[in-house]
Amino acid sequence: DTGVSQDPRHKITKRGQNVTFRCDPISEHNRLYWYRQTLGQGPEFLTYFQNEAQLEKSRLLSDRFSAERPKGSFSTLEIQRTEQGDSAMYLCASSLRQGVADTQYFGPGTRLTVL
Amino acid sequence: KNEVEQSPQNLTAQEGEFITINCSYSVGISALHWLQQHPGGGIVSLFMLSSGKKKHGRLIATINIQEKHSSLHITASHPRDSAVYICAVANFGNEKLTFGTGTRLTIIP
Numbered sequence: 001d002t003g004v005s006q007d008p009r010h011k012i013t014k015r016g017q018n019v020t021f022r023c024d025p026i027s028e029h030n031r032l033y034w035y036r037q038t039l040g041q042g043p044e045f046l047t048y049f050q051n052e053a054q055l056e057k058s059r060l061l062s063d064r065f066s067a068e069r070p071k072g073s074f075s076t077l078e079i080q081r082t083e084q085g086d087s088a089m090y091l092c093a094s095s096l097r098q099g100v101a102d103t104q105y106f107g108p109g110t111r112l113t114v115l
Numbered sequence: 116k117n118e119v120e121q122s123p124q125n126l127t128a129q130e131g132e133f134i135t136i137n138c139s140y141s142v143g144i145s146a147l148h149w150l151q152q153h154p155g156g157g158i159v160s161l162f163m164l165s166s167g168k169k170k171h172g173r174l175i176a177t178i179n180i181q182e183k184h185s186s187l188h189i190t191a192s193h194p195r196d197s198a199v200y201i202c203a204v205a206n207f208g209n210e211k212l213t214f215g216t217g218t219r220l221t222i223i224p
Contacts, residue, residue, distance in 0.1 A: 031210070033212070035212070035214075040216075041216055041217075042119075042201055042203070042214030042215050042217050043158075043201075043203075043212070043214050044214070045211045045212065045213070048211055055209065056209055056211065091158065093158075095210065097210075102163075102205075103148075103160050103163050104148070104160060104212065105160065106150075106157070106158035106159070106160070108155075108157050109157070109158075
């Protein structure tokens with residue numbers, strides 16, 4: 001399977017704990033995006049990378065959130081001191097930056113539940 | 116006001132009916148995407164378009180840049196088309212997507 005993969009698929013944690021999610025994009029894709037989706041809503045942009053550079057972060061991404069893409073391949077999203085409001089589906093997407101607009105390919109998501 | 120508005124929010128139809136889902140947006144975009152999301156979360160890209168019309172099987176997507184409006188049509192709908200359909204617009208440059216809230220489509224056999 002050469003699609004976008006995410007790990008874990010589900011994570012249940014207690015409030016105050018730290019969690020880390022991983023995204024493996026399609027191998028030749030140079031752009032990687034993180035989105036968050038709460039129940040009944042469309043996804044919201046969190047941050048994106050071009051190769052290893054993090055080019056933009058949403059205001060939704062508080063200081064408790066950090067994302068990395070150290071070698072321009074896989075990416076991690078860490079949430080420190082989780083809160084119940086962090087419960088959501090965290091989606092990763094990747095694309096190959098070629099022209100004016102790119103198709104983004106989505107992973108299956110990581111569903112986070114903070115108790 | 117959301118930058119991307121979809122209608123209807125929910126749509127139930129009989130198998131075989133012609134389906135139309137609408138999307139309006141308020142900002143300049145590089146492209147508009149139609150996405151399909153099944154229960155469990157997986158999102159699949161259906162179309163990316165910046166002008167005119169695209170067709171794939173029973174699905175047709177159109178966009179009117181001047182009116183900032185797009186439609187997704189499904190011909191001869193089938194129960195397997197039941198899903199949430201999401202419209203998203205891409206910003207120039209960074210291509211980050213701004214999503215609508217989705218249209219939940221249910222096709223009854």
